[in-house]
Amino acid sequence: QETIRQLAAGEVVERPASVVKELIDNSIDASATKIQIYVENGGLDLIRVVDNGTGIPRKDLELCVQKHATSKISSPEDLYKINTLGFRGEALYAIASVSRLRIRSKHGDSPGAELECLSPGNTRIRTVGMPQGTQVEVRNLFYNVPARLKFIGGPTSEASRITSTVKQYALGHPNIAFELQIDGKKQLETFGKGNILDCIGSVFGLQIRDHMIPVAYEEDEIEIKGYVSLPSINRSNRSDIHVFVNGRPVSAKQLMFAIQESYSSLLMVGRFPIVIINLLIPPEFVDVNVHPTKAEVRFADDRRVASVVGRTIRTALQEAFS
Ligand code: ADP
Ligand code: MG
Numbered sequence: 001q002e003t004i005r006q007l008a009a010g011e012v013v014e015r016p017a018s019v020v021k022e023l024i025d026n027s028i029d030a031s032a033t034k035i036q037i038y039v040e041n042g043g044l045d046l047i048r049v050v051d052n053g054t055g056i057p058r059k060d061l062e063l064c065v066q067k068h069a070t071s072k073i074s075s076p077e078d079l080y081k082i083n084t085l086g087f088r089g090e091a092l093y094a095i096a097s098v099s100r101l102r103i104r105s106k107h108g109d110s111p112g113a114e115l116e117c118l119s120p121g122n123t124r125i126r127t128v129g130m131p132q133g134t135q136v137e138v139r140n141l142f143y144n145v146p147a148r149l150k151f152i153g154g155p156t157s158e159a160s161r162i163t164s165t166v167k168q169y170a171l172g173h174p175n176i177a178f179e180l181q182i183d184g185k186k187q188l189e190t191f192g193k194g195n196i197l198d199c200i201g202s203v204f205g206l207q208i209r210d211h212m213i214p215v216a217y218e219e220d221e222i223e224i225k226g227y228v229s230l231p232s233i234n235r236s237n238r239s240d241i242h243v244f245v246n247g248r249p250v251s252a253k254q255l256m257f258a259i260q261e262s263y264s265s266l267l268m269v270g271r272f273p274i275v276i277i278n279l280l281i282p283p284e285f286v287d288v289n290v291h292p293t294k295a296e297v298r299f300a301d302d303r304r305v306a307s308v309v310g311r312t313i314r315t316a317l318q319e320a321f322s
Pocket of ligand 1: 055092133
């Protein structure tokens with residue numbers, strides 16, 4: 001029974017960076033405008049995510065670590081118009097199964113409460129003083145799943161995965177101020193002023209901003225907004241191509257291909273641009289159910305979306321050169 005639970009948890013929380021991702025998703029879903037992430041020892045000793053979102057009412061605090069506990073869906077129809085990042089109610093349950101989890105939260109005018117998960121199903125709750133929002137602390141990740149520890153890298157490599165994850169969110173959410181500290185050192189800070197170019201500066205370095213041009217497209221139900229680099233930027237891998245769908249970081253092969261294609265005559269072979277684009281599409285045209293971690297997406301019309309994205313980038317580059 002316990003093993004099954006830990007195995008299932010492995011699908012949602014593969015490694016420290018997946019915990020960070022789930023916790024940030026929850027903060028975003030709670031309308032946080034400021035999200036701080038603290039990590040120690042590659043996330044294995046500590047992952048703490050502090051937000052200023054709506055908080056969790058005390059009566060829901062114990063429920064939220066239970067299986068399929070979600071406040072985001074109340075009817076089957078809701079499944080077709082999901083606009084929150086989470087909806088399965090699995091993340092906190094899974095994290096609680098493989099770590100020492102503590103959640104502090106303050107909702108509205110009620111006092112703050114702290115829930116401590118001592119072991120699965122065994123929780124303790126007490127009143128604490130704190131500002132509005134939620135603070136989730138994950139300690140000793142995978143302490144009870146030694147097999148899982150063998151599959152993850154050392155603290156340095158896990159820390160760098162966490163950094164990439166947070167950078168990606170920072171780029172996709174210019175309205176949210178992100179701060180990432182790893183072993184007491186600030187790795188990233190954005191200010192939530194809504195300016196994508198500022199976020200690009202925080203993530204890639206200030207001077208990169210001079211090499212970026214805006215892209216925009218709007219027609220029917222598709223809107224595209226973002227920045228692409230001029231060919232003066234030459235990256236050696238595609239990890240700086242960031243595509244978001246309704247604010248959610250995604251990987252979509254067709255889209256990557258279309259983006260690459262629009263640069264094909266401009267960049268050297270094996271070189272890549274920096275691209276940050278957000279696609280705004282009605283949720284019913286997007287299938288986020290492809291994988292439990294929700295990274296892969298499909299569109300009702302994959303080819304049309306890919307061709308619009310490719311064309312939009314091409315147009316922006318052509319204009320920059322004319
Ligand atoms: P899901 O996000 O799929 O609903 P989770 O297990 O990630 O499931 O979270 C369970 C529930 O806990 C959420 O539906 C939400 O009500 C609550 N919750 C979790 N994190 C936060 C947070 N940072 N702020 C407010 N509520 C939260
Ligand atoms: Mg969630």
